[in-house]
Amino acid sequence: MTETLSPKHSPASRPLSPNSWQYRELNAKTPGLSHLSDALIGLVEKGEPVVAGSADLQYSNGLAKFAKRFPERYIQFGISEQNMVTAAAGLATTGLKPYVATFASFLGLLCCEQIRMDVAYCGQPVRLIGHHTGISLGFYGTSHHATEDISTMRAIADLTVVSPADGPQLAAAIKASAHYPEPIYFRIGRGREPDVYGPDVTFEFGKAIEHFAGDEITIIACGMPVHPALEAARKLNAAGRSVGVIDMPTIKPIDKAAILKAAARSKVLMTAEEHNVLGGLGSAVAEVLTEVGAGVKLIRHGIHDEYSLIAPPTHLYAHYKLDAAGIEDVVLNAIGGAKG
Amino acid sequence: MSAAESPSSPPDHRVSNFRPTPETLAMLREKARFVRLETIRLIEVAKVGHYSSVFSAAEIFAALYYDIMDIEKGNPTRPDRDRFLMGKGHAAVGLFPILAEFGYIAKEVLDNYTRLGNPLGDHPDMRKVPGIDFSSGSIGHALSAGLGMALGGRMQKLNFNVFVMLGDGEMQEGQVWEAALSAAHHKASRLVAIIDRNGFQLDGAVDDVMGIEPLDEKWRAFGWEVHVVDGHNLEELTTLLRQVKADDTRTKPCCIIARTLKGKGVSYMETEPGWHLGYLDPSDAKIAIEEIMNREI
Numbered sequence: 001m002t003e004t005l006s007p008k009h010s011p012a013s014r015p016l017s018p019n020s021w022q023y024r025e026l027n028a029k030t031p032g033l034s035h036l037s038d039a040l041i042g043l044v045e046k047g048e049p050v051v052a053g054s055a056d057l058q059y060s061n062g063l064a065k066f067a068k069r070f071p072e073r074y075i076q077f078g079i080s081e082q083n084m085v086t087a088a089a090g091l092a093t094t095g096l097k098p099y100v101a102t103f104a105s106f107l108g109l110l111c112c113e114q115i116r117m118d119v120a121y122c123g124q125p126v127r128l129i130g131h132h133t134g135i136s137l138g139f140y141g142t143s144h145h146a147t148e149d150i151s152t153m154r155a156i157a158d159l160t161v162v163s164p165a166d167g168p169q170l171a172a173a174i175k176a177s178a179h180y181p182e183p184i185y186f187r188i189g190r191g192r193e194p195d196v197y198g199p200d201v202t203f204e205f206g207k208a209i210e211h212f213a214g215d216e217i218t219i220i221a222c223g224m225p226v227h228p229a230l231e232a233a234r235k236l237n238a239a240g241r242s243v244g245v246i247d248m249p250t251i252k253p254i255d256k257a258a259i260l261k262a263a264a265r266s267k268v269l270m271t272a273e274e275h276n277v278l279g280g281l282g283s284a285v286a287e288v289l290t291e292v293g294a295g296v297k298l299i300r301h302g303i304h305d306e307y308s309l310i311a312p313p314t315h316l317y318a319h320y321k322l323d324a325a326g327i328e329d330v331v332l333n334a335i336g337g338a339k340g
Numbered sequence: 341m342s343a344a345e346s347p348s349s350p351p352d353h354r355v356s357n358f359r360p361t362p363e364t365l366a367m368l369r370e371k372a373r374f375v376r377l378e379t380i381r382l383i384e385v386a387k388v389g390h391y392s393s394v395f396s397a398a399e400i401f402a403a404l405y406y407d408i409m410d411i412e413k414g415n416p417t418r419p420d421r422d423r424f425l426m427g428k429g430h431a432a433v434g435l436f437p438i439l440a441e442f443g444y445i446a447k448e449v450l451d452n453y454t455r456l457g458n459p460l461g462d463h464p465d466m467r468k469v470p471g472i473d474f475s476s477g478s479i480g481h482a483l484s485a486g487l488g489m490a491l492g493g494r495m496q497k498l499n500f501n502v503f504v505m506l507g508d509g510e511m512q513e514g515q516v517w518e519a520a521l522s523a524a525h526h527k528a529s530r531l532v533a534i535i536d537r538n539g540f541q542l543d544g545a546v547d548d549v550m551g552i553e554p555l556d557e558k559w560r561a562f563g564w565e566v567h568v569v570d571g572h573n574l575e576e577l578t579t580l581l582r583q584v585k586a587d588d589t590r591t592k593p594c595c596i597i598a599r600t601l602k603g604k605g606v607s608y609m610e611t612e613p614g615w616h617l618g619y620l621d622p623s624d625a626k627i628a629i630e631e632i633m634n635r636e637i
Contacts, residue, residue, distance in 0.1 A: 051495065075491065075526070080518035083484045087522070090488020093466075093474065094496060095419065098488075113478060114515075118485060122475050123467050 024059050032191030033062035035167035036129065039174035040066050040099055044073060048178050051091055053100040055081045061101040061131045062191065081106045085114040085128065092124035097178070103137070104130030104187055108149025112156075119183045120159045127177055128185045133163075134224060134274025135303070135320070136190040138313040146187070147303050151279025153185040154252040160205060161252040163187040163273075163281075165196045165226035169249060172203035180205060189224050190313070196227050196247070206250045208258035212237065214244025216335045218262035218269050219327070222248045222281050225272040228317075231324035232331060243331060251281055256288050263294040268334050270299040272327060277302045301330050358582040360575060364407065368574045369637065371402035371438075376605050376632045378437035378450070380625050386433075386454040389462065392603035392615040394434030396538035397505065399572050399637070400598055404503055405438045408581045414443040416471040420498040425486045427516075428507035428536060429463035429476030436460050436469070444471030480513025482506065483533060487523045490531040490593075501585055505534045509541030511552040517562070523593040524563030531593040532584060533564075536571065538602035540613040559595040571598030572637050605632050 027033055040063075043050045053075040058064040067074040075091075077084035081102050088098040107115070107130040119126045130149055137144035154161045160182050164170040170188055177184055208220075212233055221229040226247045233243040244266055246258055262269060269289070271282040282300030289298060301321070308316060317323040321330055332339055360368070375398040383389035394401075405411070409422040416439075426432060433453070440447045445459070452458040459468035463477035474485045486504035493500050510516060523531050535555070543549045552558075559566045569580050577598065584594050602616070603609025606628045620628060 049496075051492075072495065077522060078525070080515075080522060082515045083487070083518035083522055086481045086484035086515070087488035087491070087519070090474070090485035090490075091492040092488075093485075094489055094492030094498070096492050096495065114481060114484075117475070117478050118481055121465075121467075 024064075027059045027062065028064070030191055032167045032193065034065060035062070035171045035191070036101070036131075036174065036188075037062045037065035037069075039171040041069050042175065043178050044070055046178075049096045050178075051075065051096050051098050053077055053084055053088060053098060055079055055084050055100075055102045055106075057102055057131075060103075061129065063101055081111050082114050085111045085126070086118040088126045088128075089114075089118040089122055089124040092126050093122075097125060097127070099127040099129060099174075101129035101131055103144060104133035104146035104149045105144055107185070108146050108152050112152050115153070115159065115185070116156045120156045123158060124183060125181060126183050127174075128183070129188060130185060131188045132190045133187045134189070135308040135316050136224065136274070136313050138316055139310045141310055142307045145308055147274075147276045147308065148279065149185075149187055150251055150273070150275050150281060151283070153187075154279075154284065158182055159252070160184045160250065161187065162205070162250050163222040164249050165221075165223060165247055166193050167191065168195055168197040168199055168201045169203060172197075172201050173249065176203040176205065187223060193224050194227050196230065203249070206253045206255055208255035209247040209249070210258065211245040211247060212243065213262075214266050215242040216267055217331055218244035218246060218266040219272055219331065220246045220248050220259065220262065220269060220281065220285055221272040222251060224274050224317075225322050225327065228322065228324040228327050229272050232328040235324070235328060236331065241335070241337065248281060251284055254284050254288060259285055259288045260292065260294065263289060263296045266296070268297045268299065270301055270331065270334060272322070273302040274322060275302050276305055278305055299330065299334050301327070358579045358586070360407065360578045360582075364578070365574055368399075368402045368406055368578065371406045372398040372574070372637065373632055375401050375434045375437065377629060379434050380620065380628060380632075382433050382436065382450060382453040383619065384622065384625065385452065386462075388617065388619050389433050390430045390617055391606070391620070392540075392609045393428060393431045393507075393538075395604045395606065395609065396571070396600040396602045397428075397431050397536045398434060398605065399574050399577055400505060400534055400536065401434055401438060403574060403578045403581055405442070407578050408585055409503065410500070411442070416442070416444045420493075420500050422500050423473040423486070423489050423502045425474045425482040425489075425502070425504045426464060426476050427479060427482035427510045428505060429482075431505075432460075432462065432464040432472075435464065439469065439471040442471060445469060479507065479510045480515040483516055483519035483523070486531055486533075487519050487526070487528055490523070490528040491526060493530060494528075499530055501530050501532060503532050503534060505536060507541070508535055508537045508539065508546050508552060508555075509549070511535070511555065512550045520559065520562040520564065527591050528593045529590045533593070533595045535595065535597045536600055537597050538600040540602040540616060542616055544613060555597055559597075563592060564595045565590060565592045566595045566597065568597045568599065571600035572604055605635065605637060607631060
């Protein structure tokens with residue numbers, strides 16, 4: 001038996017500067033990180049047999065709040081993501097509804113086989129929460145980026161794939177998931193995205209949300225890029241252009257009718273996603289268009305088959321044109337015209 | 341240390357209370373023989389299968405299904421039933437005939453084992469086969485699934501037992517040890533791992549391919565209660581399993597290392613690891629069947 005050194009914690013000799021911070025306290029004060037826990041707490045309070053689990057990231061996904069409220073309904077799995085996913089499937093066979101969370105990069109790639117074999121193939125209604133998806137972990141680097149998870153998850157039969165645009169939509173989707181029969185992969189952000197929706201937003205699986213209709217172009221976005229796409233469209237529309245925006249939170253099953261409606265109206269379609277353009281939302285939309293021979297031009301905007309550079313997330317969004325100014329650029333490049 | 345942990349310990353009255361009667365033992369021996377014979381019959385339909393992986397586990401199947409597990413004929417979904425999972429899913433061909441005897445699947449379904457549209461394949465599928473508690477086929481997942489079941493049972497105060505049969509080659513999978521660590525941490529005391537320590541895997545002897553010893557010490561070090569037993573001695577095996585099932589004071593998960601012979605029951609398989617996967621021409625199957633019929637294990 002190896003004993004660890006005894007900690008000798010004592011307070012700092014003077015109060016720390018307000019600029020200093022430590023991770024647990026900062027995360028506890030980040031409102032966007034409470035949506036997941038609050039929604040799950042709401043489900044348990046309604047009598048749903050919900051259990052939550054995390055793999056040593058309960059302060060990153062905010063499940064620490066749930067764990068504190070319902071310790072008997074929370075399972076700490078430690079740094080063993082594959083064990084967590086398979087055990088969640090085992091829990092589900094006993095009639096419980098497990099919601100397990102870790103970084104999207106680990107769920108979508110490290111646990112891909114456990115999700116396929118033990119969750120989806122076994123038909124167990126496990127809810128997998130992949131947080132800090134896309135390049136939102138910025139300079140933590142490629143190991144922590146998830147730019148392939150839509151692609152891997154949507155290729156798994158019987159698995160629903162959902163990418164909420166913000167915290168309120170995530171909360172609504174979690175609430176709606178209580179009686180959804182299939183397993184679900186939720187691809188969520190880092191809890192610091194600006195809100196698109198208000199607290200009363202509702203969620204329906206497989207339904208897109210049309211914000212604007214556009215004659216020149218329609219942007220179909222999911223996740224973080226929805227907010228900047230709306231901002232870019234508002235600006236262009238105010239300048240007399242006609243830019244539509246559709247939020248596509250359910251990537252599988254995808255809302256074909258919404259895509260085809262936009263294809264019938266707009267000259268150009270454009271997808272925007274925090275993901276590799278191969279295999280993600282852009283590919284899913286392309287599949288719908290080609291199957292019916294829609295013949296409309298589609299621009300797939302996202303990460304173009306590369307490993308992201310290292311930088312703070314907002315700098316990366318600017319670099320990869322996933323912020324409002326960048327999306328405006330890409331739109332104008334597609335439909336012609338100078339930036340306002 | 342319990343008497344079962346050390347076969348050389350003096351007789352323990354607690355153990356003797358759990359010993360099966362001669363009648364029960366005779367019945368269990370017949371069931372193990374039934375598992376071996378049915379395996380040969382079903383593999384004749386598929387023309388390929390894992391004879392020797394079933395033969396090493398035949399006594400474990402017999403003891404669990406016909407003596408130990410709290411399960412009900414004709415009702416494979418009772419929420420508080422005991423569960424059985426197979427990490428070594430390739431031995432499912434030995435389990436399907438038992439499920440038919442329990443009335444979970446029709447006996448005629450066995451006759452078309454692996455044929456187009458039949459629910460029975462080389463590995464068990466819980467969505468296709470009533471009585472299969474969890475699908476498997478990718479080695480190394482089952483202990484995690486069993487852990488989830490045990491935790492789910494405890495949360496809902498359904499204290500059923502979860503028996504997970506693991507291959508010894510399976511010990512090479514990392515996820516097994518994630519589950520082992522986690523089960524001990526969460527005190528999943530109704531979780532029972534049974535390792536079919538038959539010594540062989542596809543590429544050869546486990547000790548040559550990727551050694552796993554000292555196996556008992558590894559599980560003990562991971563915080564499990566460990567027993568080592570002769571996996572073909574139905575009297576010892578059944579006594580131990582009855583004792584483990586009855587022990588409601590245990591706070592640790594339980595690991596039973598069943599020392600077995602791959603191919604046990606058919607002499608020419610027992611010495612040849614290549615029989616992990618194979619096919620017996622009916623003329624050769626006849627010799628195997630004769631030996632199974634006449635040999636006492």
